[in-house]
Amino acid sequence: MADATNGYKSGSTLEKVLRAGQFAATAELGPPKNADAEVIRKKAALLKGYCDGANITDNQTAIVRMSSIAAAAIAVREGLEPIMQMTCRDRNRLAMQSDILGAYALGIRNLLCLSGDHQQFGNHPTAKNVYDLDSMSLLQMVKGLRDDNRFQCGEEIKGVNPRFFIGAAENPFADPFEFRPYRLAKKAQAGADFIQTQLIYNVPKFKEFMKRVVDLGVHEKVYILAGVGPLKTAGAAKYMRDQVPGMDVPDEIVKRMEEAGKGIEDKKAKAAAAREEGIKICVELIQQMREIPGVAGVHIMAIEWEEAVPIIAEKAGLLPRPVIQ
Amino acid sequence: MIVAEQKPFEEIKAKIAKANKVLVVGCGTCVTVCFAGGEKEVGILASSLRMATKIDGNPKQIDEVTVQRQCEWEYLDTIKDRIGEYDLVLSLGCGIGVQAIAEHFPEARVVPGLNTSFLGLPVEQGVWEERCAAxxxxxxxxxxxxxxxxxxxxxxxxxxxxxxxxxxxxxxxxxxxxxxxxxxxxxxxxxxxxxxxxxxxxxxxxxxxxxxxxxxxxxxxxxxxxxx
Structure with missing residues (x-):
């Protein structure tokens, strides 16, 4: 069981790896749209040993799934370190804090604080959204629970307090671009220990973002994990380029995905060629990320494609993952 | 100001279906400015309802009045002598106006003809946008x-x-x-x-x-x- 001794804030594996100055690698595990624990166990088995922690999404894209707290607890039992995600969309500060206490009691040690996608995108667009807090005040709250031993209201926690390694997200490609580095700094100030970015395909633009982040000295206050992910098809690349707000996929990437399957008749072989190219691009991106000053690791988002993570980790030279005592 | 929108005509018609004498009450303030429940809209709605109920073979007496402000007792007092004559009041005020009528005239049966939308302003002719969540x-x-x-x-x-x-x-x-x-x-x-x-x-x-x-x-x- 991780504890917060030896000067660690939480004692989580991710914290230890980053503190040791190792290039970190995190992955993502999406809970199922049902109550089947076996799905989590299978995905955990695929990711275990290939990353320093796996994000367990919280009703991502506002679609109801098994709760991140339950799925993260199952991951703990399977020996995969979870990074539990928590959004502000579905719960107020009471529910969030009680879930945070419960998550810690269940052995979860990393918490990623998000505002959450608007419910319009999900399968319950008529729901009320909460947004009692935003991601910034959620970070402050989680830090307060850990460092000040106090609930959000100021009341002291008597007994064990939840000590999480606190994460946040930032999208370097969302607008207004010039404000994003400042907002990242704000998140560090609010309590973030690490940041995972949105998926990066436009490396020059990300470098520009990181230069400003480094100029502000923010990389010394917070570990920045660059978001990367393998594309499965040319269609997916095009969709991300044209339809997803805040995504920046250069035409060159789309072209590479299109070229990959060209001339192959067999449908299965054609799809496999595209997937292979997607993995290749992802590996190249990781290698580029390693060279960018201020980048402390990568967050590999292989959504509903967990099998790709071990391959990517292997090819990108991320294995074996370090074990820090 | 309060911005409102008139309910669909069929919905309003259904709400007054059981009444014989209906008083349509407009309001001279916010809903006049947003063209939802002022004197002009009261007139158009009342005559449309007269025609529609006549065509349906169930003609009703539909009268009209617009008070300066539905949300103040003193302006509502201007209709206190006649409101008792009607078996239904169709308010074209905002949600506050509807409730003010119900509160000031406890005997009156009142139904809303508008949906109160938000606190906002006309950003251009015919376009309103929300600005305040109070x-x-x-x-x-x-x-x-x-x-x-x-x-x-x-x-x-x-x-x-x-x-x-x-x-x-x-x-x-x-x-x-x-x-x-x-x-x-x-x-x-x-x-x-x-x-x-x-x-x-x-x-x-x-x-x-x-x-x-x-x-x-x-x-x-x-x-x-x-x-x-």
């Missing part, structure tokens, strides 16, 4: 006069979120473009050299002054009439 704790000084509570889809205090794109909110669709309030705030403050305001972390909001704290009431002793 949260009871104004922070417009911090945000360049642009309200993130009313105008950010997530009411964030430390935006913009990662869904802001080209000045548009992530919930925008080709049919419904929603401005990103935080894009407006950031651009305005940065242009003014007030980045420091944006860097300050706005802590969790106290929502007690908003609807979340229960129905709100203001009582000012300096204005109250001395009790006998």
């Amino acid at each position: 949260c009871g704790n104004c922070i417009l000084d911090l945000t360049g006069g642009i309200c993130p509570i009313a105008r950010c889809s997530k009411s964030l205090l430390n935006g913009p979120c990662g869904g802001s794109h080209d000045g548009k909110c992530e919930i925008s669709t080709p049919d419904r473009v929603v401005e990103c309030a935080w894009d407006l705030i950031v651009k305005k403050l940065m242009a003014r050299g007030e980045l420091d305001k944006l860097l300050e972390i706005q802590p969790a909001k106290n929502w007690q002054t908003s609807r979340d704290g229960g129905p709100r009431r203001i009582a000012r002793e300096d204005l109250m009439l001395a009790k006998e």
